[in-house]
Amino acid sequence: MADIAPLHATRLRASCNPEQFSFDTTATLDDHPGDLGQDRAMEALRFGLAIGHADYHVFVLGESGSGKHATTFKLLRERADSEPVPPDLCYLHNFDEPLHPRLLTLPAGRGAALRADMQTFIRELGPAIEAALGSDPHTERIEALQGAHKTREDSALRELGQQCAEQGISLLQTPDGFVFSPSREGEVLTPEAFDALPEAERTAIEAQVAEWSDRLTDLLNEFPGWRKALREALVRAEHEALSPALAHLMREMRERHADLPEVLAFFDIVVKDVLDFAVEGIVIDEDEEEADKDDSSRFGRYQVKLLVDHAASTGAPIVFENNPGYGNLIGRVEHVVQQGAQVSHFNLIRAGALHRANGGYLVVDAERLLTQPFAWEGLKRTLRANEILIEPPAEAQGWSGTLTLEPQAVPCALKVVMIGDRELYYTLMEHDPDFAKLFKVAADFDDDLPRTPENEQQYARLLAMLGRNAKLLPLDRN
Incomplete structure (x- = not known):
């Protein structure tokens, strides 16, 4: 069996010859890209x-x-x-399906601008609605429409009452509604007086009452249509009062975002919703709780949720x-x-x-x-x-x-x-x-990686970069 020669400690590791390096310290070396080998x-x-x-x-x-x-x-x-x-990523309220918010993608930086514009719009919207609907011309127009409607109904009932009075029948209004009653010389007959009349006359009066009751029913059936027409007239009045105010609020916004069709379509939807909201929340009696809310909660659905903002990205x-x-x-x-x-x-x-x-x-x-x-x-x-x-x-x-x-x-x-x-x-x-x-x-x-003179030079550059990143003193080539 061959003798085993002892191994000197210096051979347990490979050493670099300092003379092969052209630098004194790693301070003079450039950083290595970090992808050595x-x-x-x-x-x-x-x-x-x-x-x-x-x-x-x-x-x-x-x-x-x-x-x-x-x-x-x-x-x-x-x-x-x-x-x-x-692009920036935004979410908008879905007015058709509130549980399914709509996605809006905008060029980088435009999302923050749109969000700021809508926040300003929301702050100014409440006062603009109150000013438009509280103006004297609009108030007078609403009162005129409502007065004309009331006059129309009252005139129709009065005319019907006059016609039936000519035949000895009075039209009376009671807590339970309208009733017809026979009368003589403008005085309504009591039940006892009516029962005292001859049977033939009572039968004739009952026939007249039935006929006038049918005519009253026909007239009352027209009232819902008249009230619907009033409602439509009030809605038109509200829209005509609010539309100029909304157009003024959105004029500059539309100009700034004129190159974005989806944003302009969103503005149109917001205007339509504001008009509908004004009719439903202001023309009809508004709940006190709703009226007490601030504009950010009342009109929060008009906000823009900026999900990802790339305004500062490069x-x-x-x-x-x-x-x-x-x-x-x-x-x-x-x-x-x-x-x-x-x-x-x-x-x-x-x-x-x-x-x-x-x-x-x-x-x-x-x-x-x-x-x-x-x-x-x-x-x-x-x-x-x-x-x-x-x-x-x-x-x-x-x-x-x-x-x-x-x-x-x-x-x-x-x-x-x-x-x-x-x-x-x-x-x-x-x-x-x-x-x-x-x-x-x-x-x-x-x-x-293979240990070659070239790799050793590159490894020295890697050590120099690591030392600088760790804020350590440079290494001597020895």
């Missing part, structure tokens, strides 16, 4: 990010310390800076969701308690990471995502459907009967980048068929 992973990552197909999302795998996080974000920033800013968004729970990813609808019951409205819709990353990139930690209830299934459902549908987990699983809002789905156009270790990646590939269909690109970061 990761050419294949970088190529795969660029390939996955460049493909626009919906199912080519990226899984970045590698061991801790391989630089996968820093390298991924560096590459994402390079791409995102040259890509367009996605390039495509990059969102890293550190806590990828279901609500944080998909979004949620919050509720408030009013009079002991939970209620909600479109202003309580909250955006998720998918909304904020829409049009750009969403980065999530795979292990954190998979440990959150319903989050992985919610993400897959969104990526399969290419739309972000805000619904509670219970609704998504089909076992909740709670009535809640169902906002219109947001078209989904983003790239998801999951970061995790190799074991998790291969576990998903083996046990979840949807994973392989959705995440077709794998960027595998190597754990080691």
Whole structure:
């Protein structure tokens, strides 16, 4: 058996010859990009990010310390800076179906402007309505219409009373309605006097009363039509009084948003609703509770819910969701308690990471995502459907009967980048068929690299960058 030669301690590790470095300290070295020895992973990552197909999302795998996080974000920033800013996302009240808020997409920055315009409109709307409906010309017109209607009804009844009086029949108004009674010389006959009349005369009077009762019934049947005409006249008067005031409030708003047909259509719907609200809430007696509300609650349905604001964005968004729970990813609808019951409205819709990353990139930690209830299934459902549908987990699983809002789905156009270790990646590939269909690109970061003089030079630049980032003193080449 050959003798085993002892191994000197200096041979247990490889040492660099300081003379091979051209620097004295790392302070003179430029920062390294951080992708040392990761050419294949970088190529795969660029390939996955460049493909626009919906199912080519990226899984970045590698061991801790391989630089996968820093390298991924560096590459994402390079791409995102040259890509367009996605539109703002807004929700509007749905006047036809209040439980289904409408989605409105606007060019970046226009959502905040529209929201501010509508807030100003709401503040000025209440005083404008009161001024328009409280003006003397409008009040006089309403009183004239109501007076003409009352005169018409009274004249018709008076004329009928005069006609029947000529035949000895009086038209009397009692708490129970109108009745006819025989009369002589303007005096109503008492029951005893009527019974004392000859039978033939009583029969003739009863026939006359029946005839006049039919004519009265025909006249009273016309009253609802007259009142409907009055109602329509009052509505026209309200509209004609309010329309100029609303047009004045919205003139500048329409000019600012003249290039957005959907916004102009929203303005038209708001005007129609204001006119209907004024008729139903002001012409008809308004409840005291409604009258006591401030304008923000009375006209809250005219507000604009700005879900995602890209006014300050440059390039495509990059969102890293550190806590990828279901609500944080998909979004949620919050509720408030009013009079002991939970209620909600479109202003309580909250955006998720998918909304904020829409049009750009969403980065999530795979292990954190998979440990959150319903989050992985919610993400897959969104990526399969290419739309972000805000619904509670219970609704998504089909076992909740709670009535809640169902906002219109947001078209989904983003790239998801999951970061995790190799074991998790291969576990998903083996046990979840949807994973392989959705995440077709794998960027595998190597754990080691060949030790060559060139790589040693590059590694020195990497150490220089890490030291500067950690605010440490530079390293000497020895």
